[in-house]
Amino acid sequence: MLDLHTANPELYIDDTRPQDLIAAAEQLATWDEAASASADCLLNAWTLRACMNEDPEGTADLTVAIRALRDRLANSRSLPDSYRHRWQGYLELLNARTLRFTNAAEIELLLNRPHVVELLRTLPANGEFFPQWEVKAALATQEKRFSDSRLSQILGQIEDHGLIGHRKRGKYKDWRLTENGQQVLAKRFPAEQARAPVRGFGMGDLRLYSTPPERLGQLVA
Numbered sequence: 001m002l003d004l005h006t007a008n009p010e011l012y013i014d015d016t017r018p019q020d021l022i023a024a025a026e027q028l029a030t031w032d033e034a035a036s037a038s039a040d041c042l043l044n045a046w047t048l049r050a051c052m053n054e055d056p057e058g059t060a061d062l063t064v065a066i067r068a069l070r071d072r073l074a075n076s077r078s079l080p081d082s083y084r085h086r087w088q089g090y091l092e093l094l095n096a097r098t099l100r101f102t103n104a105a106e107i108e109l110l111l112n113r114p115h116v117v118e119l120l121r122t123l124p125a126n127g128e129f130f131p132q133w134e135v136k137a138a139l140a141t142q143e144k145r146f147s148d149s150r151l152s153q154i155l156g157q158i159e160d161h162g163l164i165g166h167r168k169r170g171k172y173k174d175w176r177l178t179e180n181g182q183q184v185l186a187k188r189f190p191a192e193q194a195r196a197p198v199r200g201f202g203m204g205d206l207r208l209y210s211t212p213p214e215r216l217g218q219l220v221a
Contacts, residue, residue, distance in 0.1 A: 004028065009038035013045045018065030025069055030078035039069065040083055047090040063094045063160065071168075084168070095162055095178075107184060110161050115139070115146075115154060120163065120177065120185055127182055129167060129174035 002016050002024040012020075021042055028035055043066060050059045066087050070076060111117050122138040123130050136151055146154075155175060158164050163181035166173045177185065 004035035004038045006038060009041040010045075013042060016042070018046065018061045022065050022068050022073075025073055025075070028075050030075055031080065031083075033080070036080055036083045040086060043087060043090055047093055051093055059094055060160070063091065066091050066094070067156070071173075077171075092165075095159075095165070107161060107163075110158065110163075111184070111188075113157075116158060117188070119154060120158065120181065121189070123164065123175060123177045123181075125177065125182060125185065127176050127179070129176045131169075132166075132173045132175060135175060 002012055002020045004024050006012070021039060025031075025035075025039065043062075046062050050062055070079065070084055070087050070091075119135065119139060122135050132151070132155070135155075136146055136148070139146055139151075155164065155166070158181075159166065162178060163184060164175050165178050166175045
C-alpha cells in the first residue's frame with residue numbers, strides 16, 4: 001500500500017495509480033508536511049506525464065483524485081494552502097488537456113442532462129465568479145430544491161467537461177463559466193450574451209442573495 005510518509009515517494013510514481021493515492025490519503029487524520037510533500041511529488045510527476053501523453057482516461061482519473069484530495073475527503077480542510085494552490089495549478093493544466101478530449105457530442109449529451117443548462121444559465125455570461133450558495137438560491141423554486149450534495153455533484157460533472165471552474169473562498173466555493181462554457185452558451189442563447197446572473201426566486205430582498213449564509217438569520221429575524 002502507498003505510504004505517504006515514505007522518504008522516497010519517487011519509488012511509487014510508476015507502480016501506483018491516482019486511486020491508490022486517494023486510498024492512502026483517506027487514512028490520514030490530517031495532512032502533515034511529509035504526507036503533503038509525498039502526494040505533491042506523485043501529482044507533479046503524473047500531471048507532467050498526462051500533459052505529455054494522449055490518455056483521456058488517465059487524465060480523468062488524475063483530475064478526480066486531485067479534486068478529492070483538495071475538497072472532498074474528511075481531512076481536506078487540513079491541507080496546507082501552499083499545496084492547495086499548487087494542486088489547483090495541476091487541475092488547470094489537466095482541464096486544458098481535458099478540453100482536447102471532449103468532443104461536441106459529449107458536450108451535447110451533458111447539456112441534455114437534467115438541470116445542466118438551467119444551472120449554467122445562473123452564472124454570469126462574462127465569466128465572473130458567482131457563489132455556490134447563490135447558485136443554489138437561483139435554482140430554487142417552490143417545487144424544486146437542490147441539496148448541497150446534489151448541487152456539488154452536478155457542478156463537478158460540468159467542471160469535468162471544462163465548461164465551468166471554481167475557486168475556494170474560505171469554506172465556500174465560487175463558480176464561473178470558462179471560456180469554453182461561455183462559447184457553448186453563446187451559441188445556444190445568442191441573445192443573452194450580456195445576461196446578468198439570475199437571482200433566487202425572482203422576488204424578495206436581493207440582500208439575501210448577496211450576503212453570506214451566516215448573516216441570513218440576522219437579516220430575516
